[in-house]
Amino acid sequence: MGLSSRSAVAIHALTMLGRSGVHSLTSAEIADSLASNPVLVRRVLGSLRDAGLVWSTEGRGGGWSLARAPREITLYDAYTAVEAGPVLARHAHPPSDACPVGRHMQDLLEAEFRDAEQAMEERLGRTTIAHLVRQVLDREREVAESKR
């Protein structure tokens, strides 16, 4: 595997919030859809709130809503909000300074990995929550029509 599934949780939750519009959702409702539990959802949504993507209201009747229009939130926004480190792990230790290759590989690899990660991030930045909401609605409609 690779990174945590927090990105998946974040994007899933954002899509639910985008679909529900002004109506806010509770962490329990989102956890149900994820077949997970509310605490995990609140942890992830907490990071999204820190990044300015959602906001929450406490107390009875409280819940979560998007802080921006769905078309103004990309998958990259969600990804960076919840994922800490780099995707491609670097050397566990600095290599030996006594070896010519060891002396330079760290820098060279850093440049290569950064470029590769950037390519991935740019691709994530091209899809918005609005895009995913649209696709979900399309699929729902298709299912409904096929049942007629």
Add this chain to the structure above:
Amino acid sequence: MGLSSRSAVAIHALTMLGRSGVHSLTSAEIADSLASNPVLVRRVLGSLRDAGLVWSTEGRGGGWSLARAPREITLYDAYTAVEAGPVLARHAHPPSDACPVGRHMQDLLEAEFRDAEQAMEERLGRTTIAHLVRQVLDREREVAESKR
């Protein structure tokens, strides 16, 4: 962090082998440069051998050599040889089938993540071991000249 640092080890080792040309290297020599240990190196190089990137000879005087020209080995080759799962983790469980969003998110996310990973892999595929060897040699030469 993200994935394991096996990719870094693999690329480091391949670059050393590329630089040393026909001269084979032992896992201990490579481990020295990595400030790591021979067993880890053999594990990683074993995967590279399974992928047809290097070959090894047993017994005294044995060691490791490239199985292809350095310019015919990309960082993507090294990456896929040693890294198992996807970079971006999917849902830990399948989401709820009772929720409209849950029903479709897995497919949609799979498509998005696959595209994003592919963008990263394409970028890794554009750099070869020959490229890294060249850069290491260039840097070595620069250091040597600045000392004159």
Add this chain to the structure above:
DNA sequence: CCAAACTGTAACTAAATCGGTGGCAGTATC
């Protein structure tokens, strides 16, 4: 005013994975 329904947060568990280590059988060379 008080019970109910939320968020927010800390502490904890079980499982997985990681880098690393030691041991040892097999193999080729000197």
Add this chain to the structure above:
DNA sequence: GATACTGCCACCGATTTAGTTACAGTTTGG
């Protein structure tokens, strides 16, 4: 036959993950 390698297994400690329990704080509704 000693030496120097690969190949492979079993194990360790540290870290991270998803998930759970517990509980304090906050808001609303009856």
